[in-house]
Amino acid sequence: MAEVEMIRQYGTGWYHAFWSGELQAGGVMPLRYFGRDLVAFRGESGDVHLLDAHCQHMGAHLGHGGEVRGESIMCPFHNWEWSGIDGANTKIPYLDRCIKKSLGTHRTQEQDGIVYMWFSRKGDEEPTYLPPRVAESEDPAFYPLYPHGAQRANVTFPPQFAFENVADISHLRTVHKWADVPLLNGGGADGDMFFTDFTGHVPTREGDVKVRIENYQWGLGVVYSRLHGLHPTAQISAITPIDHETSVYSLSIWVGRLDDTDEPKGRAKAVIDEQRKQALNAGGNDRIIWDNQIYIENAPLVGDERKTIGAFRAWARRFREDNAPQPPKAAPVPADLPFPESPTTYTPAS
Ligand code: FES
Ligand SMILES: [Fe+2]
Structure with missing residues (x-):
């Protein structure tokens, strides 16, 4: 081979x-x-x-x-x-x-x-961590995950392409049309986890809304994300290789309840549809990039990209290599940084 x-x-x-x-x-x-x-x-x-x-x-x-x-x-x-x-x-x-x-x-x-x-790539390694627990999964303020929040597609790009989004702050403005490049509150490598926490502004028909996102990536397979400021949302994005060419990309999406049924409605349903459209559906904002991207080793990262994407790439090596060099320690998030409240009504810009 x-x-x-x-x-x-x-x-x-x-x-x-x-x-x-x-x-x-x-x-x-x-x-x-x-x-x-x-x-x-x-x-x-x-x-x-x-x-x-x-x-x-x-x-x-x-x-x-x-x-x-x-x-x-x-x-x-x-x-x-x-x-x-x-x-x-x-x-x-x-x-x-x-x-x-x-x-x-x-x-x-x-x-x-x-x-x-x-x-285990070697066949005999024991787990050194567990997958992240999702606080929203047992919270009655959220719709149940299954079946409506469970979305998947088969993809042919390398899983890491999608996960580098965790560290790629500036693509939120260019690919996802945020109003600004978000401000990084803290983040980086912490053992088997890589996290980012940032604040930015998302356009809606009623004007820009302040949004804060926390991402916790565990290994090369799973990232737990929490969105604050728009419709309350938590997500596990997961990519599992079928083989070296093809993977299953699964989104598990928990959205805040708007009624007493188990089926997301209105804005809650719109969040699921939008996540699916951008990451899973052919032609989606993220998907069209990943489907056609190549991997540039030693990419010429500039400015803050070295602290974010560069640190992510250095961290990702630990799961594939023996004795991979340790990336720099994560910068902490200020403990008193408030989460923005969700507006009670708003209309997405698109
Ligand atoms: S029992 Fe014979 S092949 Fe499984
Ligand atoms: Fe993205």
């Missing part, structure tokens, strides 16, 4: 696998991530299990016709069973014992309506 471009190499970390609502107890789902065929299933206990997909007997794919038996999955071909907990062979229906073969297992973490999977 030709050498994989650095920017497309997989990084160790937590990645979005699917939404909890997509897999009921006893359900089975075929998946393909990191160049491997996988099977997810929810055991009778309610726990999610993630295994390599191919039965070790004669290679059938357990995600296509497999059935849940307790915490094991039964192969559709000759009905051998495999444990979701450790991958061991747990039953051969026409033999009075099991064989010592097992399937590869993958660690999962289910929280906030999302099932995450752990990927």
Whole structure:
């Protein structure tokens, strides 16, 4: 195989696998991530299990016709069973014992309506962090995430292109038509997390509105963002490689409630539609850039870009390389910086 471009190499970390609502107890789902065929299933206990997909007997794919038996999955071909907990062979229906073969297992973490999977580029690294908890997911002031706030698309650009947006403050004016280049309140690398916190102004028909965004990127797969000042919004943007060319881009969007139903309406729905349009839909403001961009190594970053994008790129290396150099420590956000209040009525400019 030709050498994989650095920017497309997989990084160790937590990645979005699917939404909890997509897999009921006893359900089975075929998946393909990191160049491997996988099977997810929810055991009778309610726990999610993630295994390599191919039965070790004669290679059938357990995600296509497999059935849940307790915490094991039964192969559709000759009905051998495999444990979701450790991958061991747990039953051969026409033999009075099991064989010592097992399937590869993958660690999962289910929280906030999302099932995450752990990927280790070396195969044996233990997690050094957990995916971020979403405060809004249990807040009754927000609509439930699933199904309306769950949006996804397959993309072919390297995942890091999209995540560099976390550090790219000035593109908010040029690509997203903010009224100004936002002011960076603080941010940078902090161990396995990279964060930014900035304040800017977004045009609406009633004039410019002050907005503050917090972004917390964990590893190369997941960023938790919180928007203050417009319609209250929190989002997990997640990109999981299928292979070195293709990825699944998933947006999990929590929007502030406007009524007692579970379906976002009005301005709340408009936020979801707009996020989808810009990042996921072909031709969207962000998407059209990422779809056609190339990666410039040692890009000539100027001014503050060195502290933001440059620091992000330096930080991102830790997930792909042994002994990657440490980027400079993050600048703290002033503790007393207020969050702007959401206006009760406004009309988006576009
Ligand atoms: S291939 Fe799975 S039981 Fe035979
Ligand atoms: Fe963007």
